[in-house]
Amino acid sequence: MSNFVAFALPILQGKEADWKKWHDELRTSRYDDFVDSRKKMNIHERTFLQHTPMGDMVIVTLEGDDPQGAFAKLASNQDEFTKWFIANVKNLHGVDLSQPMPGPAPEMIIDSNPSVLAS
Template sequence: MAHFEDFIGKLNGERKAEFVASRKKRGVRERAFHQHTPMGDFVIVTLEGDDPAGAFAKFGAGDDPFTKWFSAEVASIHGLDLSAPPPGPLPRLVIDSGA
Protein backbone atom coordinates (compact mmCIF):
# COMPACT_ATOMS: atom_id res chain seq x y z
CA MET A 1 0.00 0.00 0.00
CA ALA A 2 2.88 2.37 0.73
CA HIS A 3 4.25 1.92 -2.80
CA PHE A 4 0.81 2.72 -4.26
CA GLU A 5 0.47 5.86 -2.11
CA ASP A 6 3.98 6.99 -3.11
CA PHE A 7 3.15 6.45 -6.80
CA ILE A 8 -0.08 8.45 -6.51
CA GLY A 9 1.77 11.17 -4.59
CA LYS A 10 4.26 11.53 -7.44
CA LEU A 11 1.48 11.65 -10.05
CA ASN A 12 -0.24 14.40 -8.05
CA GLY A 13 3.04 16.16 -7.28
CA GLU A 14 6.45 16.16 -8.92
CA ARG A 15 5.34 14.19 -12.02
CA LYS A 16 1.89 15.75 -12.48
CA ALA A 17 2.90 17.88 -15.49
CA GLU A 18 4.31 14.79 -17.24
CA PHE A 19 1.19 12.79 -16.39
CA VAL A 20 -1.16 15.47 -17.74
CA ALA A 21 0.95 15.96 -20.89
CA SER A 22 1.02 12.20 -21.51
CA ARG A 23 -2.75 11.93 -21.35
CA LYS A 24 -3.32 15.06 -23.45
CA LYS A 25 -0.95 13.66 -26.09
CA ARG A 26 -3.15 10.57 -26.27
CA GLY A 27 -6.41 12.55 -26.23
CA VAL A 28 -7.82 11.20 -22.97
CA ARG A 29 -8.64 12.25 -19.46
CA GLU A 30 -7.64 9.61 -16.92
CA ARG A 31 -9.20 9.38 -13.49
CA ALA A 32 -8.45 6.76 -10.84
CA PHE A 33 -10.44 5.87 -7.75
CA HIS A 34 -9.18 3.88 -4.75
CA GLN A 35 -12.02 1.70 -3.41
CA HIS A 36 -11.90 -0.17 -0.09
CA THR A 37 -14.18 -3.22 -0.03
CA PRO A 38 -14.62 -6.24 2.25
CA MET A 39 -12.89 -8.29 -0.49
CA GLY A 40 -9.85 -6.01 -0.58
CA ASP A 41 -8.83 -2.76 -2.18
CA PHE A 42 -9.43 -1.96 -5.84
CA VAL A 43 -8.25 0.79 -8.15
CA ILE A 44 -10.85 1.87 -10.68
CA VAL A 45 -9.39 3.70 -13.68
CA THR A 46 -11.48 5.55 -16.25
CA LEU A 47 -10.31 6.94 -19.57
CA GLU A 48 -12.52 9.51 -21.28
CA GLY A 49 -11.95 10.78 -24.80
CA ASP A 50 -12.59 10.03 -28.45
CA ASP A 51 -10.62 6.75 -28.47
CA PRO A 52 -9.89 5.43 -24.95
CA ALA A 53 -9.07 1.92 -26.23
CA GLY A 54 -6.53 3.32 -28.69
CA ALA A 55 -5.00 5.50 -26.00
CA PHE A 56 -4.72 2.51 -23.66
CA ALA A 57 -2.88 0.54 -26.35
CA LYS A 58 -0.49 3.46 -26.88
CA PHE A 59 0.42 3.61 -23.17
CA GLY A 60 2.18 0.26 -23.40
CA ALA A 61 3.90 1.13 -26.66
CA GLY A 62 5.31 4.44 -25.41
CA ASP A 63 9.07 4.63 -25.06
CA ASP A 64 9.47 8.08 -23.53
CA PRO A 65 10.95 8.25 -19.99
CA PHE A 66 7.64 9.09 -18.27
CA THR A 67 5.74 6.24 -19.95
CA LYS A 68 8.51 3.77 -19.13
CA TRP A 69 8.47 4.90 -15.48
CA PHE A 70 4.65 4.80 -15.31
CA SER A 71 4.48 1.33 -16.88
CA ALA A 72 7.15 -0.03 -14.50
CA GLU A 73 5.26 1.36 -11.49
CA VAL A 74 1.95 -0.13 -12.65
CA ALA A 75 3.63 -3.51 -13.19
CA SER A 76 5.28 -3.39 -9.76
CA ILE A 77 2.14 -2.36 -7.89
CA HIS A 78 -0.63 -4.14 -9.80
CA GLY A 79 1.18 -6.87 -11.76
CA LEU A 80 -0.24 -5.47 -15.00
CA ASP A 81 2.04 -5.28 -18.04
CA LEU A 82 0.76 -2.31 -20.04
CA SER A 83 2.68 -3.50 -23.11
CA ALA A 84 0.60 -6.69 -23.12
CA PRO A 85 -2.88 -5.84 -21.84
CA PRO A 86 -4.92 -8.80 -20.62
CA PRO A 87 -6.89 -10.68 -23.27
CA GLY A 88 -10.58 -10.17 -23.65
CA PRO A 89 -12.87 -7.26 -24.26
CA LEU A 90 -12.50 -3.86 -22.67
CA PRO A 91 -15.02 -2.93 -19.96
CA ARG A 92 -18.47 -2.23 -21.33
CA LEU A 93 -20.25 0.99 -20.41
CA VAL A 94 -23.65 0.02 -19.01
CA ILE A 95 -25.01 3.35 -17.76
CA ASP A 96 -24.08 7.01 -18.19
CA SER A 97 -25.99 9.81 -16.46
CA GLY A 98 -24.50 12.34 -18.89
CA ALA A 99 -25.84 10.70 -22.05
Protein backbone atom coordinates in the same frame (compact mmCIF):
# COMPACT_ATOMS: atom_id res chain seq x y z
CA MET B 1 -18.66 13.37 -28.96
CA SER B 2 -16.48 12.00 -26.23
CA ASN B 3 -16.22 8.28 -25.48
CA PHE B 4 -15.75 6.83 -22.04
CA VAL B 5 -14.32 3.66 -20.52
CA ALA B 6 -13.85 2.59 -16.90
CA PHE B 7 -11.97 -0.31 -15.38
CA ALA B 8 -10.89 -1.50 -11.94
CA LEU B 9 -7.53 -2.84 -10.84
CA PRO B 10 -6.72 -4.40 -7.47
CA ILE B 11 -3.75 -3.08 -5.55
CA LEU B 12 -1.68 -6.20 -4.93
CA GLN B 13 -1.67 -7.38 -1.33
CA GLY B 14 1.22 -5.88 0.60
CA LYS B 15 1.76 -3.12 -2.00
CA GLU B 16 -0.62 -0.53 -0.52
CA ALA B 17 2.14 1.67 0.97
CA ASP B 18 4.15 1.48 -2.26
CA TRP B 19 1.03 2.42 -4.23
CA LYS B 20 0.39 5.43 -1.99
CA LYS B 21 4.02 6.58 -2.41
CA TRP B 22 3.75 6.18 -6.20
CA HIS B 23 0.52 8.15 -6.37
CA ASP B 24 1.88 10.86 -4.09
CA GLU B 25 4.74 11.24 -6.58
CA LEU B 26 2.32 11.12 -9.52
CA ARG B 27 0.23 13.93 -8.00
CA THR B 28 3.24 16.13 -7.18
CA SER B 29 6.67 15.89 -8.83
CA ARG B 30 5.40 13.82 -11.79
CA TYR B 31 2.04 15.55 -12.24
CA ASP B 32 3.08 17.72 -15.21
CA ASP B 33 4.46 14.63 -16.97
CA PHE B 34 1.21 12.77 -16.26
CA VAL B 35 -0.91 15.59 -17.68
CA ASP B 36 1.32 15.94 -20.75
CA SER B 37 1.18 12.18 -21.35
CA ARG B 38 -2.61 12.14 -21.30
CA LYS B 39 -2.84 15.22 -23.54
CA LYS B 40 -0.64 13.46 -26.10
CA MET B 41 -3.05 10.51 -26.02
CA ASN B 42 -6.04 12.88 -26.19
CA ILE B 43 -7.67 11.44 -23.08
CA HIS B 44 -8.86 12.69 -19.72
CA GLU B 45 -7.97 10.19 -17.01
CA ARG B 46 -9.47 10.05 -13.53
CA THR B 47 -8.41 7.62 -10.81
CA PHE B 48 -10.40 6.69 -7.71
CA LEU B 49 -9.22 4.68 -4.71
CA GLN B 50 -11.88 2.30 -3.40
CA HIS B 51 -11.39 0.47 -0.10
CA THR B 52 -13.28 -2.83 -0.11
CA PRO B 53 -13.49 -5.84 2.23
CA MET B 54 -11.50 -7.76 -0.43
CA GLY B 55 -8.70 -5.16 -0.50
CA ASP B 56 -8.06 -1.80 -2.10
CA MET B 57 -9.06 -1.26 -5.71
CA VAL B 58 -8.29 1.52 -8.14
CA ILE B 59 -11.06 2.60 -10.49
CA VAL B 60 -9.79 4.36 -13.60
CA THR B 61 -11.87 6.27 -16.12
CA LEU B 62 -10.65 7.37 -19.53
CA GLU B 63 -12.60 9.86 -21.61
CA GLY B 64 -11.78 11.10 -25.09
CA ASP B 65 -12.19 10.41 -28.78
CA ASP B 66 -10.66 6.91 -28.50
CA PRO B 67 -10.04 5.86 -24.90
CA GLN B 68 -9.55 2.21 -25.88
CA GLY B 69 -6.88 3.29 -28.36
CA ALA B 70 -5.06 5.06 -25.53
CA PHE B 71 -3.85 1.65 -24.30
CA ALA B 72 -2.09 1.01 -27.62
CA LYS B 73 -0.57 4.50 -27.56
CA LEU B 74 0.63 3.96 -24.00
CA ALA B 75 2.19 0.61 -24.91
CA SER B 76 4.08 2.12 -27.85
CA ASN B 77 5.45 5.16 -25.99
CA GLN B 78 9.07 4.74 -24.96
CA ASP B 79 9.61 8.02 -23.11
CA GLU B 80 10.99 7.94 -19.55
CA PHE B 81 7.70 8.87 -17.87
CA THR B 82 5.71 6.17 -19.69
CA LYS B 83 8.29 3.50 -18.88
CA TRP B 84 8.15 4.58 -15.20
CA PHE B 85 4.33 4.55 -15.23
CA ILE B 86 4.05 1.12 -16.90
CA ALA B 87 6.64 -0.39 -14.52
CA ASN B 88 4.72 0.86 -11.49
CA VAL B 89 1.37 -0.42 -12.77
CA LYS B 90 2.92 -3.83 -13.33
CA ASN B 91 4.58 -3.87 -9.89
CA LEU B 92 1.58 -2.54 -7.93
CA HIS B 93 -1.37 -3.96 -9.87
CA GLY B 94 0.11 -6.97 -11.68
CA VAL B 95 -0.98 -5.65 -15.10
CA ASP B 96 1.49 -5.12 -17.95
CA LEU B 97 0.25 -2.10 -19.91
CA SER B 98 2.90 -2.71 -22.58
CA GLN B 99 0.82 -5.75 -23.64
CA PRO B 100 -2.79 -5.89 -24.85
CA MET B 101 -5.23 -5.96 -21.93
CA PRO B 102 -6.42 -9.51 -21.24
CA GLY B 103 -10.04 -10.29 -21.91
CA PRO B 104 -12.71 -8.13 -23.48
CA ALA B 105 -13.00 -4.40 -22.90
CA PRO B 106 -15.20 -3.30 -19.99
CA GLU B 107 -18.86 -3.20 -20.93
CA MET B 108 -21.16 -0.40 -19.79
CA ILE B 109 -24.37 -2.07 -18.70
CA ILE B 110 -26.43 0.86 -17.41
CA ASP B 111 -26.38 4.63 -17.73
CA SER B 112 -28.82 7.12 -16.22
CA ASN B 113 -28.65 9.17 -19.44
CA PRO B 114 -30.58 7.19 -22.09
CA SER B 115 -29.23 9.40 -24.91
CA VAL B 116 -25.73 8.06 -24.22
CA LEU B 117 -26.77 4.45 -24.81
CA ALA B 118 -28.74 5.37 -27.92
CA SER B 119 -25.68 6.79 -29.70
